[in-house]
Amino acid sequence: MSALGGLKKKRRIQIIVLAVVALTVSTGLIGFAMRDGINFFRAPSQIVAEPPSAAEVFRIGGLVEEGSLVRGQGEQIRFSVTDGAASVPVTFGGVLPDLFAEKQGMVGTGRYVNGVFQASEILAKHDETYMPKEVVDALKEQGVYQEPDASSAVN
Structure with a gap:
């Protein structure tokens, strides 16, 4: 009986x-x-304070800086994204979303190489009042976020 008990214990x-x-x-x-x-999210002021390595893929978000949007050859686009405290230049080689515009919220995915964020993907706001949560948090932290006007919202 003890040999059988030992086998059961060993099997367990x-x-x-x-x-x-x-x-x-x-x-x-x-x-x-x-x-x-x-992909971790970073605001422009965080990128300027502690630049990530060129190999790291992350998300950047903020407002497209007014007067910074420049369309290059083909699909190449350059602009700056800001959180009110710092600006980061961005390059993107693709088709921008229809709702992409200056002074509007955006989130991009890519790498920070030689002081320029090279975006592989750009996302824009969904409607006139939408802004990604990460962008709102970063703008609030800088003290530049303004709540959307409830009277201008469309139901």
Whole structure:
């Protein structure tokens, strides 16, 4: 009877060890798969204060600075994004969203190389009152955010 009890105990330990190994491997695989999908948000003043490495992909957000939008050859576009405290030059080689305009909120994904944010994707506001939460938070932190006028909102 004691030999049978020892076998059961050994089998339970093997199952527990196997479950722990499987859980560790699956957690590692999920983390590995998500490493490229996680993009941290930064405001222009954070980028100027602590420039990220050129290899890091992240999101930048703020207002498109008035008078900074310049269309280049082909689809090349240059503009600056600001949070009221700092401005960061941005280049983008694609088609801008229809609602993209100066003095409006935007969020871009890309890399900061040699003092210029090279965007691979640009997102613009959805309607006249929308602004991404990260942009609102960054503008509030700088003290330049103004609540949208409720009388101008369309229901």
